[in-house]
Amino acid sequence: MSGLVDLPADDLQDPFGEEVHIKRKSNATFIDSDTDDSNLARDLKDSLVLDENKDLNVSSVIESDTAAEEEDRRKRNSSFVEQPLPPEIEETFGRKYSHEDSSHPNWVKHKKHVFALSLAGKPIYSRYGDEQNLAPFMGALTAMVSFVQVMDDNLRYVVAGAHRFAFLVRGSIILVSVSRTDEPTAQITSQLNYIYSQIISILTAGVNQIFSRKPNFDLRSLLGGADRFIDSLNTLMDHDFSFLLNSIHCLKLPPQTRASIAQVLQQAQHTDLLYSIMIAGHQLINLVRPKKYVLQPADLHLVINFVHASTALRNGNENWTPLCLPKFNDTGFLHAYVCFIAPDVCLLLLSTKQECFFELSSCKGMITQGLNVKGAGSLGPNFSLMDDILKAYENPDYSVSELGVPGLLHFVYRSKGTLQYTCPRFETPYNTSKEQKRLYRMYQRVHRRTHGLKLAHKVYYQVSQLETFLGWVTAGFELFAVFGPLDTKSMCIKGCNDILKWIKNEENSIMIINSPVW
Amino acid sequence: MSKVDVKVVLLGKHSVGKTCLVERFLRGKFKENTVATVGAAFGAKKMDVNGREVTIGVWDTAGQDRYESMSRIYYRSAKAALVCYDLTDLQSFEKVKLWVDELQQNEEECAIYIVGTKSDGVDVGALPRRDMQEYAKQINGFMFDTSAKSGDGIEEIFQHIAEAHVNKEQAPSDKSGRINPGEGRRTKSGGCCGGSAE
Numbered sequence: 171m172s173g174l175v176d177l178p179a180d181d182l183q184d185p186f187g188e189e190v191h192i193k194r195k196s197n198a199t200f201i202d203s204d205t206d207d208s209n210l211a212r213d214l215k216d217s218l219v220l221d222e223n224k225d226l227n228v229s230s231v232i233e234s235d236t237a238a239e240e241e242d243r244r245k246r247n248s249s250f251v252e253q254p255l256p257p258e259i260e261e262t263f264g265r266k267y268s269h270e271d272s273s274h275p276n277w278v279k280h281k282k283h284v285f286a287l288s289l290a291g292k293p294i295y296s297r298y299g300d301e302q303n304l305a306p307f308m309g310a311l312t313a314m315v316s317f318v319q320v321m322d323d324n325l326r327y328v329v330a331g332a333h334r335f336a337f338l339v340r341g342s343i344i345l346v347s348v349s350r351t352d353e354p355t356a357q358i359t360s361q362l363n364y365i366y367s368q369i370i371s372i373l374t375a376g377v378n379q380i381f382s383r384k385p386n387f388d389l390r391s392l393l394g395g396a397d398r399f400i401d402s403l404n405t406l407m408d409h410d411f412s413f414l415l416n417s418i419h420c421l422k423l424p425p426q427t428r429a430s431i432a433q434v435l436q437q438a439q440h441t442d443l444l445y446s447i448m449i450a451g452h453q454l455i456n457l458v459r460p461k462k463y464v465l466q467p468a469d470l471h472l473v474i475n476f477v478h479a480s481t482a483l484r485n486g487n488e489n490w491t492p493l494c495l496p497k498f499n500d501t502g503f504l505h506a507y508v509c510f511i512a513p514d515v516c517l518l519l520l521s522t523k524q525e526c527f528f529e530l531s532s533c534k535g536m537i538t539q540g541l542n543v544k545g546a547g548s549l550g551p552n553f554s555l556m557d558d559i560l561k562a563y564e565n566p567d568y569s570v571s572e573l574g575v576p577g578l579l580h581f582v583y584r585s586k587g588t589l590q591y592t593c594p595r596f597e598t599p600y601n602t603s604k605e606q607k608r609l610y611r612m613y614q615r616v617h618r619r620t621h622g623l624k625l626a627h628k629v630y631y632q633v634s635q636l637e638t639f640l641g642w643v644t645a646g647f648e649l650f651a652v653f654g655p656l657d658t659k660s661m662c663i664k665g666c667n668d669i670l671k672w673i674k675n676e677e678n679s680i681m682i683i684n685s686p687v688w
Numbered sequence: 689m690s691k692v693d694v695k696v697v698l699l700g701k702h703s704v705g706k707t708c709l710v711e712r713f714l715r716g717k718f719k720e721n722t723v724a725t726v727g728a729a730f731g732a733k734k735m736d737v738n739g740r741e742v743t744i745g746v747w748d749t750a751g752q753d754r755y756e757s758m759s760r761i762y763y764r765s766a767k768a769a770l771v772c773y774d775l776t777d778l779q780s781f782e783k784v785k786l787w788v789d790e791l792q793q794n795e796e797e798c799a800i801y802i803v804g805t806k807s808d809g810v811d812v813g814a815l816p817r818r819d820m821q822e823y824a825k826q827i828n829g830f831m832f833d834t835s836a837k838s839g840d841g842i843e844e845i846f847q848h849i850a851e852a853h854v855n856k857e858q859a860p861s862d863k864s865g866r867i868n869p870g871e872g873r874r875t876k877s878g879g880c881c882g883g884s885a886e
Contacts, residue, residue, distance in 0.1 A: 373754060392754040394702065395724035482707070482723045487714075487748070491727020492758055503758075506727070524761045527730065 265397060271303035282349040284404055286365060287312060289342045290385045294369070295397060297404055301390070311346050315339065327355050338362040342381030343369065343389075352611065354618035357414065361407045364468070367496045368403050371472045372396050375500040402479035403472075409610050410452065412474075414617060415584045415648070417591040418467050421453040422567055424548040425678035427558045431456045432686040434540035434555065438533040439688055444504065445520040446537075449474055450563040454682070455515070461687045466497035467589050477508065477516050484510050488534070490527045493520070507531065511538050515559055568680075570594040573672045575665045579637060581651040582613060583673055585681065592673065592680040599636075609652070616641045616650055631659060638662055692732055692745030694853045696846070697763040699791075700772035701783040702751030705805035708836035709772065710748040713846055718837050725750040728762045735850040742850040763791065768799045768849045775804040775812065775833065781820060788827055799852065800829035801845055808835040 270277040277299050285304070286295040291312035293301035301308070315337060318325040328335040332350040336358040339345075345362040369377065373392055380387050407413045423431075435446045435458045445465055448455040452474050459465055476493065483489050492503035507519040507530040517537060519530040540546075540555070547553040549561065570578055572594075580600060584591040600606050612634075619630045620641045630641035638653040640662045651669060653662050677683060698706040707722045707729070714731045728749040735742045747762045749755065763769060771787045773780040784802060791798055802824050804812075812833055824831040830848070834841035 392752075394752045394754070395750075396752075396754075398723075476726075480723065480726045482725050482729070485707075485711075485729055487729040487731040489727055489729045490761075491750075492755075493727075505761075508726075524758070525764075531730075 265401070267298040268300045270299040272299070272307040274299070282347065282351050282404075282408070284362075284365065284400075285311065285344075285346045285348075286369065286400075287344050287346075288381060288385070288387070288389060289315075289339070289344060290381075292386065292388055294343065294389045294393065295365075295400055297401065311337075312344065315344055326359075334358070336362065338366070340366040341375065341378035342385070343377070353614055354622075356618065356622070357614055360416075361404075361413065364403060364407060364413060364471070365400055367468060368400055368472060368475070369393070369396075370496045370500050371476070371494045372399065374494045374502060375496070399476060399479045403475050406452075406475060409607060411582055411591055411593060411610075411613070412452075412467070412471050414610075414614060415582070415591050416467050417584050417589045418470055419453050419592070420590055420681055421450050421455050421559070421562050422592075422680050423455070423558060423562050427548050427555055428456055428679075428682065430546055431541070431555055431559075432458065434537055436686055436688055437540065438536040440526070440529050440533050442521045442523040442526040442529060443519055443533060444522055445518070446533075447473065447518040447520070448515065449477065449518070450515045450559055451566070452478065453563075453566065455559060456682060456686065458686045458688055463498070464685075465495075469495040469497045472496070473506075473518060477518070483508050483516075484513075486510070488527075488531055492524075495520075507534065509534055511541070512556065512560060514563060515556075567593065567595040569597060571597075573669060575668045575672075577653045577657040577661060578665050578669070579652045579654065580609065581649065581669055583650075583669065584648040586646055586648065588681055588683065588685075590681045612637075612639060612652075613650055620648070631662070640666060642666055691743055693743045694768065694849060695745050695747070695766045696768045696770065696849060697747040697749065697766040698770045698772060699749055699759065699763065699787045700751055700770075700803075701774070701780045704751065704772045704774040704777075704780050705836055706751065706770075706772050707748055709770070709803070709805060709834060709842060710746050712836040712839055712842050713746065716839070718839075724752065727755065733846075735846060737847075737850045737854045740854055742853055744846055744850060759790075760794065763795060763798070766795060766798050767853065768801060769795075770801045770803045770845065771829075772803045772805050774806055775815065776806050776809040778815065778817075785823070788829070792827070799849070800827060801849075802829050802831045803845065804831075804833040806835060806837075807833040807840055808837045 267277075267280070272278075280298045282297070284295070284297040285293075285301075285308060287293050287308045289312070291305075291309050293305050293308045295301055296304050296308075314328070314335075315325050324339065325337045327337065334347075334349055334353075334355065336347045336349075336355050337344065338359050340363070343366060345365055347358045347362055349358065369389075373389075377389065377392075380389075410419075411417075412419055431448065435448065435456060438446070444460060444463070446458040447465075447470070448457070454470065454474075457465060457470075472495065473493070477483060487509075489506075489508040491506050491508065493506040494500060494503050498504070504520045504522060505524050505526075507517075507521070507527060509517050511517050511534070517534055519533055521530060541559075542554045542556050544554055545551045547555050547558040549557055570580060580594060580596070582591060582593040596606050596609075600609050616630060616632065616639045619625070619632075620627050620643045626643075627641070628643055630639070632639040633655060635655060637655055638657050640649075640651045640653070642649045642651075647670075649666055649669065651662065651666050653665060657665075673680070698710060700706055702724065707725050708718060710729075710731060711717055711719055711722070714733050725748060728747050730745065730747055732743055732745045735744055747766070749759060749762050769787070769791055771784050771791075773784050788800055788802075791800060802820070821831060830845075832841050832845050834845070836842065
């Protein structure tokens with residue numbers, strides 16, 4: 171009854187958890203720790219296995235360079251570990267785990283580390299711990315990257331026991347993830363790509379020019395206070411399907427309401443206005459764009475993350491800030507007028523001009539006026555479009571039971587044409603964040619099975635102890651559905667067809683089918 | 689375009705308390721644990737000068753270095769600039785000089801207010817600030833001490849700006865309504881007399 175169907179061998183967990191493989195761009199090269207001539211692999215085996223009871227100790231890899239530094243660091247931190255920081259001091263650091271470093275017993279326990287550093291090895295960002303104190307560790311990461319680069323190749327990932335070190339070099343920035351979350355490497359790499367985009371979104375690709383002039387530049391001086399954008403992105407990427415599917419999630423609204431909102435946005439037009447975007451929570455309400463310039467989902471994800479990571483934008487004032495959308499143009503800034511028009515409803519007006527704040531401010535005036543006209547909404551003569559939005563936001567998406575598909579527990583549907591996706595809200599048995607995360611990880615794996623370079627299945631069916639997964643990828647859509655563990659294959663297939671029928675009916679309320687332009 | 693009579697911009701190193709100062713002025717509130725401003729935030733408030741209504745538009749800018757190259761957008765054609773430093777960290781005054789230089793180069797007509805923040809955290813009278821007062825005199829700037837926590841000194845600055853605006857407007861020779869920092873020079877230091885920002 172239970173058992174994994176169709177599990178390709180190359181992604182299987184190493185049962186011994188001790189062997190170290192370095193996988194490089196050219197698949198031919200594997201450095202195995204058992205071969206005698208591979209010193210690096212042996213060193214890695216000694217140093218990179220991150221058992222919870224073992225300290226992370228990478229000093230042996232770059233022994234000659236940082237032995238003194240390492241010693242110094244140990245001395246500095248030995249007293250630190252013995253005397254944990256009082257909570258009030260921890261607060262002043264601002265970030266939750268910023269007092270940790272690679273010698274801290276808790277630091278190695280985090281499930282997913284993310285680092286960014288310059289090619290010269292200067293720390294830029296660490297998800298946990300203070301990046302400055304992690305300088306020796308980052309030095310080790312740089313050494314690994316350059317060791318492989320010397321051989322005219324790129325280091326992609328290293329597997330060390332349960333941990334996976336994934337590497338990505340973009341421009342002058344090295345991004346590394348060290349995780350034991352069992353996520354497919356391709357997806358981790360895509361997440362690292364997002365983090366690079368987030369850095370570019372704050373500073374533009376001009377950072378690479380800075381580095382080419384001054385390889386030793388400390389980027390943190392420019393990124394000050396931007397940690398929280400990357401932190402929030404990291405959290406989002408662990409549970410938000412937008413990133414996995416590279417698609418947009420729309421707020422479910424009556425079709426007429428969405429069309430009326432589009433009209434309100436379109437009427438508040440201005441020659442300098444490029445994009446008008448309205449979001450509620452992390453979901454898109456509507457978006458007006460120039461005919462020629464589609465807003466890429468990846469850029470929209472960064473916009474949404476930007477709005478949510480910064481509570482400063484919820485100050486009740488109008489905000490005017492530079493923002494780079496890397497897919498749109500990574501060399502320059504757009505200027506964003508950002509205003510929360512209701513507690514969780516945000517209006518963004520993006521322009522290429524830096525001097526049109528007051529023009530956009532009056533556009534916003536027109537928009538809020540249009541949204542608050544009584545009788546324009548679907549709820550009755552005393553209700554406005556804004557009431558529709560607030561009602562939809564209060565109770566977002568829909569219940570899986572609305573579909574009436576027997577056995578269906580959850581699903582995610584992605585339309586390839588519109589690059590949007592839809593899914594029901596999480597309900598029992600996925601009502602705890604732990605279960606939601608487990609489900610998300612399962613989706614990630616099923617997604618990988620249908621999108622791998624070598625083994626991309628059109629239909630993928632997997633039965634496990636708790637549920638049955640069905641992945642179905644066609645030219646027009648992708649559907650991932652979860653049924654009970656006892657549901658038969660034919661039942662699941664019929665269920666999937668029913669989901670498609672339901673989506674066809676509801677398409678206009680769960681997605682933006684006609685993207686408004688000006 | 690806008691209904692703002694006087695454009696005021698706040699400049700200064702990050703974390704000196706610009707946002708708290710603005711929050712106190714606009715809403716009469718003090719928020720602890722303010723997070724770093726993104727870009728700049730705009731807010732407006734009406735003030736009363738002898739029965740005349742003056743709308744003050746305030747640009748609260750982010751203090752992070754990465755925004756410096758873009759700050760011109762925010763201070764362009766401002767009539768008054770509040771260049772802030774932290775009284776509990778006099779090192780932050782270094783940045784004041786950079787801002788003042790930049791303002792004097794690009795916005796000659798902008799009145800400069802050198803504003804010490806967090807005056808509730810120190811004994812203001814005991815601070816070694818002779819050089820700073822000299823400096824303020826030298827650049828024809830006004831010097832104020834404020835506390836967003838207690839509200840001390842904040843209303844006074846904006847009242848001063850609004851009054852200067854009205855005086856200028858009433859002077860027939862200059863219809864632009866700009867404050868000329870050379871006139872009515874006043875260097876004020878030490879604690880302000882506890883005006884609350886109601």
